[in-house]
Amino acid sequence: MPLPDRGIEYGDGLFETLLLHYGRPLFTELHMERMAHGLRALALPDCLEAARQQVDKAAGFAAQKHWPWSALRLSITRGPGPRGYAPPTQPKPRIIIYVSCLDRDCGQMDSAATLSVADIRLSDQPLLAHIKHLNRLEQVLAAAQTQAEAADECLMLDHTGHLISVAAGNLFLLRHGELLTPELVNCGVLGTRRRLIMETWGPSIGLNVREARLKLSDLESAEEVFYCNSLLTVRPVTRVGEQFWDSNSVCNALFQRYLEELQ
């Protein structure tokens, strides 16, 4: 990659991770809509058409390789610029794509996960919430702790102790038959699978889905807990600290909905 680039200098850019099934990117439009939102939030030029072409090209490569499952990372940075924080007046965004074959079978739901609770709290930054920008040190530090504690994932809270998400995905819990996900106001990423579950998949299996202000203690009354992201789709949670769950019927039903979309 040519330097300088504001992506590496300041994390000045955005990214998406797309799941590819035999080279076919899944739910591309949801990723592109979030990317469009991010481009506006960072006042980056609309370069989505060029990004889309690059995605297609990389997807073609995965198809040629007959990779059953692969992950495509699309990054858009503000590109080169003069020294200093001020963005160039005529930015030339840089599109970076890599695609890698996945070992796991994304047509099978992953085994239930054990979650730790991240020490680091997600900071409040309404102007950068929701979008998938390249400033991810909070997630990096959380994931390092998860690794050290030999958990599969971790819960992330904000400074007031409210649940926001896991490090690499969004969180859901079933309570009194209703599906709840943390309300994301000042931090947290609006996940593509979160959106699918809220708008389509959840209602289609007869569930009421809504956002709520949730605390760690709300897990006590949860009948089922799971998280979602683009590669795992949904993954049940079996344990957080001393709390255990063995039910995953809603998570399983949502995974079946995803499998239907693969047809």
Add this chain to the structure above:
Amino acid sequence: MPLPDRGIEYGDGLFETLLLHYGRPLFTELHMERMAHGLRALALPDCLEAARQQVDKAAGFAAQKHWPWSALRLSITRGPGPRGYAPPTQPKPRIIIYVSCLDRDCGQMDSAATLSVADIRLSDQPLLAHIKHLNRLEQVLAAAQTQAEAADECLMLDHTGHLISVAAGNLFLLRHGELLTPELVNCGVLGTRRRLIMETWGPSIGLNVREARLKLSDLESAEEVFYCNSLLTVRPVTRVGEQFWDSNSVCNALFQRYLEELQ
């Protein structure tokens, strides 16, 4: 630059900007101490010796070119890693250096600056405060606003409305003959020049220097306002909104102290 690199993926790294006078880096130890602090905070391996060698080499290049003033940017990223936020267990940090000739004469104090007030607030993140990491979108958005408002720099506040810094530097104000700088607890960078002014230069010109919780309204009683960074050293502020200052005697005295160090 070879990819993948966690610097561009997550802003997973640190940087320093050193001022070079005829190829001689100034206050290298202060930059290296902050970098060491950052490496520990991000649990990155100690690669300072290698960084130092690269800095010397780049500085030699600037010396050969007879550049009177140049800026050296040293970045250290966590280097390559597998997909996902979790850092590799055996990271191979990447050291990136570029050095560029400066047009301006850093032996002359810059003309007094006009400051805007950034709309974006610095978010509280005690685990990432003080260090100069690569997650700088808040500063980028603030600098974009400064540019749009045709100001020279901007004041940055935290979520409680307390003064923290400018986008690219630390802030000082003189009040009742005492030099005050915002206390940095949950956000803000511990600047190398801030440290010099607090520990050495300020006391050497007979000033009491201390950290304080300051609000925008505290500017009203300030006799003098200035900011500092590695390239400008110190720069007087002439205006914030409807407030004006024409005194810069302390700022000027500190700049003279810096000129003495150049000998």
